[in-house]
Amino acid sequence: xxxxxxxxxxxxxxxxxxxxxxxxxxxxxxxxxxxxxxxxxxxxxxxxxxxxxxxxxxxxxxxxxxx
Numbered sequence: 571x572x573x574x575x576x577x578x579x580x581x582x583x584x585x586x587x588x589x590x591x592x593x594x595x596x597x598x599x600x601x602x603x604x605x606x607x608x609x610x611x612x613x614x615x616x617x618x619x620x621x622x623x624x625x626x627x628x629x630x631x632x633x634x635x636x637x
Contacts, residue, residue, distance in 0.1 A: 608616075
């Protein structure tokens with residue numbers, strides 16, 4: 571029982587003087603966020619444009635005049 575008491579450290583709070591806490595800031599590094607190269611609206615516009623070009627090419631192959 572006396573061995574346990576000798577290994578324990580008692581707290582000591584001073585009654586005179588200054589007591590302060592020095593805070594150290596630590597950086598938190600997070601994983602990089604994966605951003606899409608193209609937005610969804612841009613992808614939709616590109617697909618619509620490609621579909622319109624494909625329809626135009628098909629109509630030109632059939633010989634249909636748009637005017």
